[in-house]
Amino acid sequence: MKKGAWAERAVAGAVFVTHVTPRARRNELTDGAPIKAEVTAPPEDGRANAAVGELLAQALGVAKSRLTLIKGATSRDKVFRLD
Secondary structure, X not given: OOOOOOHHHOOOOOEEEEEEEOOOOOOEEEOOOOEEEEXXXXXXXXXXXHHHHHHHHHHHXXXXXXXXXXXXXXXXXXXXXXX
């Protein structure tokens, strides 16, 4: 996905609900409700959470530090908020 492909969604306070598939073949975001995120990182020590945050930040065209994981740290269903 191109950097900033979802830039129109980068509004402060926006919430992004995702369903994550760790240990996938590639890193990819698929638009939908919820957003489907496939990451190559394993679900250990927060690696998959970090990978999803980076992928989402890249798609939104914002710094990864602006995204906060607000729900689902140990679940495949996660909720991120853009600060």
